[in-house]
Amino acid sequence: MTHAPAGIDRRACAALDAADPLASFRSRFDLPEGVVYLDGNSLGALPRDTPAFVQHVMREEWGVGLIRSWNDAGWFAKPTDLGDRLAPIIGAAPGETVIAESTSTSLFQAAAAAARLRPKRRVIVAERGNFPTDLYMLESVQELMGGGTALERRLIADDGPTLADVLDEDVAVVVLTHVDYRTGRMHDMAEVTRQVHEAGAVVVWDLCHSVGAVPVDLNAAGADLAVGCTYKYLNGGPGSPSFIWVAERHQAAVRPPLTGWHGHAKPFDFTVDYAPAPGITRFRIGTPQLLSAAGLEASLRMWAEVDMARIRKKSLALTDLFIDLVDTRLADRFGAEVVTPREHHRRGSQVSLRVDGGYPIMQALIERGVIGDFRAPDLIRFGFTPLYTSFTDVWDAVVRLEDILTTGVWREAHFERRGEVT
Amino acid sequence: MTHAPAGIDRRACAALDAADPLASFRSRFDLPEGVVYLDGNSLGALPRDTPAFVQHVMREEWGVGLIRSWNDAGWFAKPTDLGDRLAPIIGAAPGETVIAESTSTSLFQAAAAAARLRPKRRVIVAERGNFPTDLYMLESVQELMGGGTALERRLIADDGPTLADVLDEDVAVVVLTHVDYRTGRMHDMAEVTRQVHEAGAVVVWDLCHSVGAVPVDLNAAGADLAVGCTYKYLNGGPGSPSFIWVAERHQAAVRPPLTGWHGHAKPFDFTVDYAPAPGITRFRIGTPQLLSAAGLEASLRMWAEVDMARIRKKSLALTDLFIDLVDTRLADRFGAEVVTPREHHRRGSQVSLRVDGGYPIMQALIERGVIGDFRAPDLIRFGFTPLYTSFTDVWDAVVRLEDILTTGVWREAHFERRGEVT
Incomplete structure (x- = not known):
């Protein structure tokens, strides 16, 4: 127990775990033995009840109910039903949220x-730090929505230009990521929304790294539209469906750009012309992928028991502890720099470190059972998911990272780059 | 056994089943006891091996492998790997097919x-009889791809106008459904493709009601692009992912309209600008819904054992038998009219009947364990899926339908319309 920060050792972490009001949720997940999983910001862990729930959907709803389940098992209404289950987590009213296809497609929609x-406005503002698919899909928006002339893109960044630098009367839409996927920096949603509205533009919030990670209140912030994914902090399963949120006041005003039959006012009249459904339903496109939706439903049933204020309190305690330990044990000796904001109100539920040799260091760490990830060019990323991350996990992760840096084992050739994924 | 057509009774059907080289596949499905399932053209039945396969993906790949499965379990390559598994069923070369999001979204893409x-051409031709979502998504194509002025739509139909009537040098794209979802009428893919090409246009084939139902050879037909769904005759599960096929000669020429990160040349470089991947991969959009993809994978593994020539031979025998029995037992007495073409080369793997009281008749039939469906305004539809439909199923379906029509039980009020799906 060398280099322990003042007052903290593994025993103290265990005491924090013993006093944690969320501790019982850890047993609701099937985590592999001996693994410290700090990548729930990329793919959430498997909830214990999910396999049986998906089995039920397969064997009973599909196998026995067959086509009848579109009515009898509520399949057709599933996207809006699950949207309403998700609503409290993002501060949405009923009828504002719909489960959709991929996050990329939803971002376009x-x-x-x-x-x-x-x-009449010709500019879309986005962040250089948006997850890249947002920028790529915005290229489609620029090309297809400009009426023959591509819309202009203006990129902002945490190191400038700022939103104030680029906002003017030409800006139609601002697309921002609430919590930055690399640094964990969090925007003040209400203040930024106010700023966007003041310029007469509308804001689309990407909640991929905030839904289930930090309290979100879209309606309190006066937001316009939002999208997010459900396979990170919400633990919906690999590639589980994204969601689209549209403030009730905007729903009737917009014909969705992608006009599929699940968004039609009367899909079973089989008419040849599209007519948008009332409400959030019009933002649906095609048939939902129902096994993946079942994975999400299993998780959202658990989320109904979760208090987001407790999530936030524990998240900050976990990330504070991690930052303290890195500062004390790794900063001076190994040059590891915490790039995540230290101010609570600017921090999501992850901590990213800038360190030379990030990729092989993370590979060595994964081999030793601590799973985080690497984001090019030089960040290693640790996600803290309060439902299943413990304070001793934090301790063990830092101690193992310290060991890898001390021994230099990460310099061995087999930890070199081979290709990595979200 | 009144009204039996010449030489056919239930015993003769059982003899046909005993001689059926595909009969053993029926035991590869979990069909509910006592049900004659003739709606596999809407939602295919549950393959026996699927639940265990999906469980494996959940418990091992997700639960244990966690984020590592993007590499270790081949998740990232899954859409193209499954596309290549599907390829032989549609006459595709390797590298031409990709598993995607909903069929609607794929139709747009x-x-x-x-x-x-x-x-430079301004017209899109489609069929009035395309499944409606194709027409709805084409409205999006018309609006968004016309460079500020909506593209013109021209609709053809089996009762005119014909393709020849509308094809001219203004036509850019022709979108046709290979097998009509209501009538089961099949186009001559090679001949129609030739006709479209002669006019200098390109053709997009919707294979939803033909993939796994009839032999399809896209490359032999010289086709350009195609989409299809996998939850009907392929038995991929409710809402299982659609596919996109693009002839190799066109792949490099097109920047996809929806430019997501899974279609990027270097998705893990996290650059701010989109650059299309080589080959079919560029048609990917976002993160695949992997539990639904697992359902499809389980089914495609079974399909690797299937001989499409046998499928076709049995499909025609089943539909011939059904048509014969309807002609003999139901046509004169009850006015039931077979609207599906009688010529083999124009018939898919379903038979549709026009009959007064179609909706309540189908509801009464479903209550008696024969599941088909109803398509507004007046068709009842029966899909024959050679992997699990038997000749005695056909016999039993017609006999029960005859009984319902004879007794008039379908006129009871509780069979009236309540809302039906897909």
């Missing part, structure tokens, strides 16, 4: 719809 | 890409 709310 | 192959 939402941002292109937003552009239609400001048809 | 394919048809909008096709429009980019003929940027």
